[in-house]
Amino acid sequence: MTRFALTLLTSAAFLATACHAQDEVVALEEEAAVQAETLADESFREVPASQAEMQLSFAPIVRDAAPAVVNVFTTRTVQRQMDPFFERFLGRRGPQQQSALGSGVIVDSTGVIVTNNHVVEGADELRVVLHDRREFDAEVLLADERTDLAVLRIETDEPLPTLMLAQPGNAEVGDLVLAIGNPFGVGQTVTSGIVSALARTEVGVTDFAFFIQTDAAINPGNSGGALVNMDGDLIGVNSAIYSRSGGSNGIGFAIPVEMVRRVVDAALTEGELVQPWLGARLQTVTGDIANSLGLDRPRGALVADIYPGAAADEAGLQQGDIILAIDDVDVNDEPGARFRYAINAVGSESDFTVLRDGRERTISVPVEEAPGSTEPLRQAIEGRNPLAGVELVELSPAFNEAVGFDPFARGVVVLNVQRGSAADYFGFRPGDRVIELLGTRIEEIDDVESLIEGQDDLKSWPVAIERRGRLLERTLQL
Structure with a gap:
């Protein structure tokens, strides 16, 4: 075969291969387009695609959200502690006034503000300073130590700017967020970051340890301030930081909007927060427990004991059941299960997805308060x-x-x-x-x-x- 013929054959083979490859490329592009359209339908989140998009500003979000974040100033009366040696010469000193500061979020235009319980706890006087520098005396509608949330009210003649509460479960790891508050008393400050983690339960700040973690800078004075998403909606109330120095190390925690909504609703409708009590002793499913039960991985909360006559007993939960989800939200551990049950109002019902004898089933559990009285007869x-x-x-x-x-x-x-x-x-x-x-x-x-x-x-x-x-x-x- 001549070199010319060989060249022609090789060219023909190349053309055929190229045509086939082009067909594959077209098919892949069509498939990618379908996937992109599907992803667009499922989520509005996307990575910045250009330098221009990287230079976009958060200013419009701040412009709308910042007026709804307030400063909370408290005054407490404390008894001075003095060394007995100095008391002999100087005499016993009287009580001392201590001032503290925090932040709050207006959630109702009539003047309803949510903040942290530790911001207002023990306060003799409460002052709220709005974004426009107007000052008001505040009263406490509800203060709950177990959730570390408090609801205040100020009297005003005109509607106030508010922050909308985000839909439950709307936050995802990686979402951009803004933290707004009054760190160190320097004035209202906005910091940006992302949602670093959800459902953090190793934070010993409240009885219902279940936090949004963020790397947005949060410092003392930010407590009670807002963590907002890119829609300008409140997704959490900033509450704590992980720090050895007292300053921000990029690990901050916010109480999720689900609990915020529950506490605010209780303050406005019931006047007190009645905590639901499941009446089941739960245990986080560890790797060893998962292996012993034949599970493919550690997940859920194991029902270890049930209090007779409590909600869990009435619903038919049994020892050995594994709670996998509550109200269609996955449960990863015991604190997560307690939180998901606690955000329901007493008198309602909650759907538990449990694993029993290798089969999943849904059990409707009444949301009830703990039996007995907090102040029994003496x-x-x-x-x-x-x-x-x-x-x-x-x-x-x-x-x-x-x-x-x-x-x-x-x-x-x-x-x-x-x-x-x-x-x-x-x-x-x-x-x-x-x-x-x-x-x-x-x-x-x-x-x-x-x-x-x-x-x-x-x-x-x-x-x-x-x-x-x-x-x-x-x-x-x-």
Whole structure:
């Protein structure tokens, strides 16, 4: 075959290959176009595509959002602590006024403001300074230590600018966000960053640890300020920073809008925040637990125990169930499950997706408050017995949660001890749980009263109490 013929054959083969490749390119471009159209339908988020887009400004968002962020100034009265040596020469000093500052967000045009509980806690006076420098006295509508949120109100004759609350679940990791507040009292400041993480539960700031993490600079004074998205909507209330120096290290935390909405609604409609209580002791599914249960990966929260008659018991949850999602939102651990249940109002229902015997099922769980009272009846014990001089109360989930006891604990606990009484002599202390008296298990106050009745001549009193997790057993001699 001549070189010319070979060249012709090679060219023909090249043309055929090129045509085939061109067809493949066209097909790939059509497929890419379809994918791009699908992605555009699913999300409005996209990476900046040009230098011009990189130079766009946040100013329009700030212009709309900043007027709804206020400064909160508080004054507290504290007793000065002085070394006794100096008190001898200078005399005891009187109370001292301490001032503090924070931020807040106007969420209702009538003057309703949300901030952090730790900003207003213990304050004798509250002053709110608006973006236009007008000042108002504020009253506290609701302050909740467990969520670290508080709702204030100021009286104004005209509607105020507000921030819209973002839709729940709208934030995603990587979203651009702005933090607006009053750091160090220098005046309203705006910083930018991204959502670094969602559902952070290792932050010990509130009882419902579930935070948005951001690298937008947050410093002291930003507490109670706004974390807003690119729509100018509130996605969280800035609450804490991770710092050893007290300044921003790029790790800040905000309470999500779901909890903010719940607290504001409670303040405006109920006047108090009644926390739901599931009545189930949950445990985060670890790698070891996942392996023992045959799961492909650690996920969800394991139901370890159920309180009789509580919401979980009524709904039919069982020990060993794994809660995978609540209200169609995935649950990754025990704090996440508690948060998702807690953002529901008492009286509503919540849908739990649970894994039981290898099958997923949906269970409707009522949202109920903890049984019992946060202020139970007190019973003073009198007569000739070792408990004379104590005030007893019966434990219940509501009371236990209020004072920091194990919510599942039952029985009778010592609330107060009268000085100089028999109980004081024998060393009883507030917080002691009476386990047994005269060899009989104590479940309620009536058990104590029935045992001491008619026992004035008894000399030996076997008693068992629980103190800070330790069981103490003694026979007391009168």
